[in-house]
Amino acid sequence: xxxxxxxxxxxxxxxxxxxxxxxxxxxxxxxxxxxxxxxxxxxxxxxxxxxxxxxxxxxxxxxxxxxxxxxxxxxxxxxxxxxxxxxxxxxxxxxxxxxxxxxxxxxxxxxxxxxxxxxxxxxxxxxxxxxxxxxxxxxxxxxxxxxxxxxxxxxxxxxxxxxxxxxxxxxxxxxxxxxxxxxxxxxxxxxxxxxxxxxxxxxxxxxxxxxxxxxxxxxxxxxxxxxxxxxxxxxxxxxxxxxxxxxxxxxxxxxxxxxxxxxxxxxxxxxxxxxxxxxxxxxxxxxxxxxxxxxxxxxxxxxxxxxxxxxxxxxxxxxxxxxxxxxxxxxxxxxxxxxxxxxxxxxxxxxxxxxxxxxxxxxxxxxxxxxxxxxxxxxxxxxx
Numbered sequence: 001x002x003x004x005x006x007x008x009x010x011x012x013x014x015x016x017x018x019x020x021x022x023x024x025x026x027x028x029x030x031x032x033x034x035x036x037x038x039x040x041x042x043x044x045x046x047x048x049x050x051x052x053x054x055x056x057x058x059x060x061x062x063x064x065x066x067x068x069x070x071x072x073x074x075x076x077x078x079x080x081x082x083x084x085x086x087x088x089x090x091x092x093x094x095x096x097x098x099x100x101x102x103x104x105x106x107x108x109x110x111x112x113x114x115x116x117x118x119x120x121x122x123x124x125x126x127x128x129x130x131x132x133x134x135x136x137x138x139x140x141x142x143x144x145x146x147x148x149x150x151x152x153x154x155x156x157x158x159x160x161x162x163x164x165x166x167x168x169x170x171x172x173x174x175x176x177x178x179x180x181x182x183x184x185x186x187x188x189x190x191x192x193x194x195x196x197x198x199x200x201x202x203x204x205x206x207x208x209x210x211x212x213x214x215x216x217x218x219x220x221x222x223x224x225x226x227x228x229x230x231x232x233x234x235x236x237x238x239x240x241x242x243x244x245x246x247x248x249x250x251x252x253x254x255x256x257x258x259x260x261x262x263x264x265x266x267x268x269x270x271x272x273x274x275x276x277x278x279x280x281x282x283x284x285x286x287x288x289x290x291x292x293x294x295x296x297x298x299x300x301x302x303x304x305x306x307x308x309x310x311x312x313x314x315x316x317x318x319x320x321x322x323x324x325x326x327x328x329x330x331x332x333x334x335x336x337x338x339x340x341x342x343x344x345x346x347x348x349x350x351x352x353x354x355x356x357x358x359x360x361x362x363x364x365x366x367x368x369x370x371x372x373x374x375x376x377x378x379x380x381x382x383x384x
Contacts, residue, residue: 055309055318055320055321055324057357057360058307058308058309058321058324058325058328058357059324061328061353061357062324062327062328062331065328065331065332065335066078066331069331069335069338073335073338073339076338077334077335077338080215082334082338084212084215084216084217085334086330086331086334087216087217087219087220088210088217088219088220088285089330089333089334090220090223090326090327090330091217091219091220091222091223091281092219092278092281092282092285092294092297093297093300093301093304093326093329094223094227094323094326095223095226095274095275095277095278095281096113096114096117096274096275096278096294096297096301097300097301097304097305097322097326098226098227098230098274098319098322099113099271099272099274099275099278099301100113100271100301100302100305101230101301101305101308101310101317101319101322102230102234102243102267102270102271102274103174103178103267103268103271104247104302104305104310104311104312104314104317105234105243105244105247105310105311105314105315105316105317106243106246106247106263106264106267106314107174107246107247107248107250107313107314107315108167108173108174108175108178108264108267108268108314109174109175109178109302110163110174110178110268110271111175111178111179111181111182111298112159112163112178112181112182112185113271113274113275113278113298113301114182114293114294114295114297114298115181115182115185115186115189115291116156116159116160116185116272116275116276116279117275117276117278117279117282117294118186118189118279118289118290118291118292118293118294119155119159119185119188119189119291120152120153120155120156120275120276120279121152121279121280121282121283121289121293122189122192122193122198122289122290122291123148123151123152123155124148124149124151124152124201124279124280124283124289125148125198125199125201125283125288125289126198127144127147127148127151128144128145128148128201128202128205129198129200129201131143131144131147131148132144132145132202141202141204142204144202145202145204145205148205149280152276152279152280153273153276155276156272156273156275156276156279157269157272157273159181159185159272159275160268160269160270160271160272160273161265161268161269162181163177163178163181163268163272164264164265164266164267164268164269165265166180166181167264167265167268168260168261168262168264168265169261186291189291190291193290193291195290195291195292196290197288197289197290198288198289198290199287199288199289200287200288201283201284201287201288205283205284206284206287207284208222208280208281208284209280209281209282209283209284209285209286210284210285219281219284219285222277222281223281226274226277227319227322227323228319230270230274230319231318231319231320233270234319239263239266242258242260242263243263243267244315244316245258245315246258246260246263246264246314247311247313247314247315247316248314248315248316249315282294300329300350303329303350303351303354304322304325304326304329305317305322305325306354306358307325307328307329307353307354307357308321308322308323308324308325308326309321309322309325310322328353329350329353332346332349332350332353333346333350336349
């Protein structure tokens, strides 16, 4: 008669030890899942809020610059007129910087932002001049403005979709793709206009860039509303979290079941739509459009983004930091104008400011890293 199989607790000691280890490993996935959930929550928290105190240095620098200039330029700098002037000058650069930041956070770069904005402005200016001559009635002007805005938006969407498709599918760095896009768009704009300026748009359209509401310039209100909307999309939507994750690690995002190609197409489409808004502001402010406008803004948008805490390699960045960086750059520019200094010196000071902030961050990074990991590390458990 065959012997009955002994129960598990009567296995030889070595097998009992193995069985205990197996039971411990069977319980490990729950602990690993809990740790992974905490890690993902921390990653999303960083994406939404950024590193603690990340904007404190920029805010302090801004307060210092305002205080020093208010003392050195009494009756000139600390006036409502100067503040209003800065709010009129900031929106074009700010909108283009938003377009650049979205691409930077995704781990890429959009060199075509200026070319896209200029071509959208040229198309809108051409339609406005063709459909709404100076003697046109009010209803005709309204229809012309609607048609021009629709055409500019469709053009921006087309450029963004094509750029995003190429970035997502060609397998080359976005710098090369957007460099090609920039060259194509610029070439078409210069060829069609022969490098000339299209000037003269209807008076109602100029309100977008020159109007004032309760003492606050309308273009600044448009920039503020757009910045808040972009911050909400990036920080509070699945698309925005996917953008951060792709910028942090593209392959990991792909293995996490994120449709990286669709997200990248959305990134560059969103960037181009922001270029369209910048085109509207520039056309309304300058009352003209040209393929050569705002060319110097390209590198300044990158400077403002990096100064505002956006990681140039992707994955991290805050819109609030970008806005503070833009305010710092604008205060420097406006104060130098009041001092009567050359605009070329302003560019040099902007560069020195970036180098100084980057040097400070590099020196403080080890301390910040230690504090972060000390705060996020799980509590130790005493061994039995």
